[in-house]
Amino acid sequence: MIIIGGFILAVLVQRTDNAYLGLALVSLSLLAVSCPFALAALIPYGGIRRAVVILGIALLWAVAAFDGLMLISTLVIIFQQYAGPSALFVRHLVGLVFVVFATYVAGYRLTRGAGRLPTAQKD
Secondary structure, three states: OHHHHHHHHHHHOOOOOHHHHHHHHHHHHHHHHHHHHHHHHHOOOOHHHHHHHHHHHHHHHHHHHHHHHHHHHHHHHHHHHHOOOOHHHHHHHHHHHHHHHHHHHHHHHHHHHHHHOOOOOOO
16 A cells, blocks of 8 residues: 555656646555554554554555545536547546456455454464
């Protein structure tokens, strides 16, 4: 998510045009959502790590739903204003594809394995 958020911010957002503020918000939200997963990577196996991962997954689903709805509504507005695809439309569409991809990879894949997270090992 850090890589995808950074890519959206670095490549898709034009800092001189305020039409890209939505994409900047999406990229910053993906960067923020990656924090619980980074924290979970630092915590040793156990109940706290499991709780942090589950919190990260829930936060990811909530942020992805918000980002997806915002990007879809922005795509509709851009398509109506420009009477067809434009560079702005394509960049927002690519951003939406990356949000869906990040949600699938991190959210869906981790959700399927959330019940099987490693617990403290007994010696």
